[in-house]
Amino acid sequence: MTPKERVMNTLEKKEVDRVPVFSGMGNVTVAGMQKYGIDFASSHANAEQMATLACSTYELFGFECAVVPFDLCVEAEALGCEVNFYAGKQNILYPTIKSKILKVGEELQVPENLLERGRIPLVKEAISLCKEKLNGEVAVGSYILGPFTLAGQILDLNDLLKSSFKKPNDVKALLSQLVEPLVDIANAFHEAGADYITVREMGAPSDVISPRMFKMLVQPYLKETIAGIKAPTILHMCGDTNMLVEMLYECGANAISVEQKNDVAATRQKLGEEAVILGNLDAYGVIVKGTPEEVEQSVKQAIEAGVDGVMPGCDIWPEVPEDNMHALIKAVEKYGAKS
Amino acid sequence: MTEDKKQLLEEIRKAVIEFDEDRVKELANKWIELGYDANEAIFEGLAAGMEVVGDLFAKNEYFVPEVLMCADALYAGLDILRPHIKAEDKTETKGVVVIGTVEGDVHDIGKNLVKLMFEVAGFEVHDLGKDVPLEKFVEEQLKTDADLVCLSAMMTTTMPGMKKVIEMLRERNPNVKIMIGGAPVSEKTVEMYGADATGKDAASALEEAIKMVASLREMKRKKEI
Incomplete structure (x- = not known):
């Protein structure tokens, strides 16, 4: 089974040979940056660099996806916010986000040409480039923010x-206005070649x-946004989600993704096998600060608790030790096989 | 303490807890009209109310929006009471603090609550805001001769910036006290980065900020005895 089949089958609840190890969020590493001599700050505005870095985590470690972009400002930027890329740091x-464009109670003006604004064309290009580089063997992912989290980017x-x-x-009126732009962006990313789309609603745990x-x-x-996206979807939320998992599940995404604060065994019991x-x-x-042994233990625990895919609870921090990345993949291969 | 005064303090506490900004203002004005000690209303009324808010937050009865509104109510009362603090209380300014969220991090809710605590306690606070270039902390400390520098980071990805600020500060001014805070900060971080302190419970900067209000009140009570 190819990594892509493993990932897509998991999202579609079909059979797999083992649990996949991938992410719906950023997973670039300093190792990748060094190999290709690419600077993190400049990669956000260069499709070729973005795609190269995104694919490098599969090349170097066997992590089973390539995800672009790497930051959380793309939608807000297209809506008119100014972004700080910290060039030269x-x-x-x-x-x-440098500047907020709206106050609660004000009408949001969604630009007509939203999909041509900011870095949306650049992210689409990076998605297509990933697709070419990976040759259908590895899944290409992209993400959008959830409406509430996006509101937190464009508002104080x-x-x-x-x-x-x-x-x-007033807040409901704004959130309801954000659904359509988000759906349009997600579908544009899907058309450009993203195999799956993650909706990140991390502002609301x-x-x-x-x-x-x-x-x-x-x-x-969230329900409305997910319903509009044509690609398979993952709904991700970090922070404490134990009280929310039923509601997350009801949102209708193909999969939900949670971090370490979630008691996965309990979540599995609440939501059932489906x-x-x-x-x-x-x-x-664990992944950055732990030892390779701790990474292995963590993977084992997650699989025993009942995850269908091993995924970091957030973007992988680029300074991840290479040994830990190798330990992560190895542990999934060791404990994730389906008999 | 007279019954009236006790009653009034209780009402101030309650109005903070119920984030009733208008009621807090009304009560603070009444307190001043009656000629009571402004400091007492700040500590035994406003800050005592915020202490309960901290408990409610820890128990998952209150969440961030509620806490923010309670803080607004507290500020509304503080604005009215502060000009009436007695001269002898004013002279015991606790010190000068520089506070801010480090570069790359635009979260300021936890930082603002810590700042509130310092203001309640009578510190002179210089707030640099959020996403603050690292060198700016050093410049501001030198400019204000601050006793304490408080650094906040809410993301693991921006935390390493605090270490750099600490190194730069120590180089220029070995005696300055440095406190670090934010969700990812632990006692271990304090040690690793060479800071002086953080709150006990690193899980939430919010809880810590409110707890610190409580501990300051405790310090003050002991002093009075």
Whole structure:
């Protein structure tokens, strides 16, 4: 079975020879950057570099996907936000939004030519390049933010969170406006060649807002967004999701992806055998800071708890030790075989 | 303490907990009209209310939006009460603090709550905001001769920036105290990075900030005895 078949079959709940090890989020490594002499800050604005780095994690370690882009600013940028790429900085920094474009209660103006704005054409090109480089052997993924998380990018987060309580109708109006642009972007990425799309709604775990608010404000627009995406989808949420997994599952994605705070065995019990659950390795504490033995143990635990795919709970931090990446893949091969 | 005063303090606490900004303002004004000590209302009313908010947050009864609104209510009361702090209380300024979220990190909710705590306690606070270039912390410390520098990072990816700031600060000014905070920060980070302190529970900067309000109140109570 090719890595792509393994990943796609998992998302479609079909048979696989073993559990895949992949991600719905960024997974570039410093090892890849060094091999190709590419600087992280410049890769965000260069399709060829982006694709090269995304594919390098498969080439170097056998990680079973290539995912672009690497940052969380693409949609907000296309909607008009200015992005800081931290060019020339020595340390690796992820791009952030410099300027907010909206206040709660204001009307969002979605540009007519949204799909031609910002780096959307560049990400599409990078997806096509990944597709060419991997020759159908390895799955190509891309992602969009969930409506609530995107709202947190284009609005002041304090304003959004307080308004969620004080003026829920204004927030609902905004979130409902964000669905269509997000769906359009996701489908454009799919048409460019992305085999699967992850929807990252990391701004709404129960570390931040109550499950009640999640149900009222977040879930309806997540459902709508996912329903509009033509590719197989993964719904990812980091933070504490134990109280939310049923609601996440109801959103209708092919799979849900959770991080280490989720008790996967309990989630499996709640959702049943039909649910596709991905996760739940600690992307920093274990994959970057742990020993290869700890990585192996973590993989074993995740598989025993019942994940259908081994996935880091967040983007892989580029400074991941190479030995840990090798240990990750090896452990999945060792413990993930289906008899 | 008279019954009236006790009652009023209880109402201030309750209004903070219920994030009723208008009610807090009304009560703070009443407190001043009655000629009571502003500091007492700040510590036993506003900050005591925020302490309960911290418990509610820890118990998953309150979430971030609620805590933010409670903080707004607290600030509304603080704005009214602060000008009335007695001169002798003012002179005991606890110190000067420089605070900010390190470069690459645009999260400031936890940082703002820690800042609130320092303001309540009577520190002079210089807030550099979020996504602060690392050298800026050093410049500001030198400029203000701050006793304490507080660095915040909410992402594991921006945490290493704190280490660089600490190195730069120590080089220029070995005596300055450095506190670090944020969800990914632990006691181990403090040791690894050479900082002086963080909160006990690293899981949430929010909880810590509110807990620190409580511990400051405790310090103050002991001093009074």
